[in-house]
Amino acid sequence: EVQLVESGGGLVQPGGSLRLSCAASGFTFSNYAMNWVRQAPGKGLEWVSAISGSGGSTFYADSVKGRFTISRDNSENTLYLQMNSLRVEETAVYYCAKSKREWQMFDPWGQGTLVTVSS
Amino acid sequence: EIVMTQSPVTLSVSPGERVILSCRASQSVSSNLAWYQQKPGQPPRLLIYDASTRATGIPATFSGSGSGTEFTLTISSLQSEDFAVYYCQQYNNWPRTFGQGTKVEIK
Numbered sequence A: 001e002v003q004l005v006e007s008g009g010g011l012v013q014p015g016g017s018l019r020l021s022c023a024a025s026g027f028t029f030s031n032y033a034m035n036w037v038r039q040a041p042g043k044g045l046e047w048v049s050a051i052s053g054s055g056g057s058t059f060y061a062d063s064v065k066g067r068f069t070i071s072r073d074n075s076e077n078t079l080y081l082q083m084n085s086l087r088v089e090e091t092a093v094y095y096c097a098k099s100k101r102e103w104q105m106f107d108p109w110g111q112g113t114l115v116t117v118s119s
Numbered sequence B: 001e002i003v004m005t006q007s008p009v010t011l012s013v014s015p016g017e018r019v020i021l022s023c024r025a026s027q028s029v030s031s032n033l034a035w036y037q038q039k040p041g042q043p044p045r046l047l048i049y050d051a052s053t054r055a056t057g058i059p060a061t062f063s064g065s066g067s068g069t070e071f072t073l074t075i076s077s078l079q080s081e082d083f084a085v086y087y088c089q090q091y092n093n094w095p096r097t098f099g100q101g102t103k104v105e106i107k
Helices: none
Strands: A003-007 A010-012 A018-025 A033-041 A045-051 A058-060 A070-073 A078-083 A093-101 A106-109 A113-117 B002-005 B010-013 B020-025 B033-038 B045-051 B062-067 B069-077 B084-088 B103-104
Touching: A003 A093, A018 A033, A018 A093, A018 A113, A033 A070, A033 A106, A045 A070, A045 A078, A045 A093, A045 B084, A078 B033, A106 B010, B002 B084, B010 B020, B010 B084, B020 B033, B020 B084, B020 B103, B033 B062, B045 B062, B045 B103, B069 B084
Parallel strands: A010 A113, B010 B103
Antiparallel strands: A003 A018, A018 A078, A033 A045, A033 A093, A045 A058, A070 A078, A093 A106, A093 A113, B002 B020, B020 B069, B033 B045, B033 B084, B062 B069, B084 B103
């Protein structure tokens, strides 16, 4: 069974940094692209970033480009999201999601980790 | 960026009714469209991909159709467990984008 478990969320001040992790199991991690998707409280879904199976290719939403960095450790089956210069409006649940095929649809998703940006 | 627009925003229906949700893309996404279901406190679950292919374990009461810019998700007979928020998502272009969601609530 595929499992994705996020961690690293918490309270951070505006302008601060946080690193999220997503531990994967139940599949050959290095064979699949992975994604981060966030959801602000009571709002819809926003794709944040994606990384190829090898880690050699990455994509970012314009809203986070230059501030967030996606990476992965295939030896540890772990996905990361380094978030710098965080803004209040980036308070959200951050989900990691496996790409079902190539860079395409997301299946499954982890349970998410809450990031609160507040002073 | 491709903008995905879902309608209606909220749908009030009775159990057993047929439900049709719409999703429109601001430019063609071919058939590169997925639908997700999200219940309160849970992550989204993939229902449909490639516009009309049901994901593993999804009952036949769910069906998707469309291509280009117009898509629909049909629930043939709404069950109590189907009350949720539904999102469409395109994966034809970067950045990947979602619709704002349609909430299906009990009438």
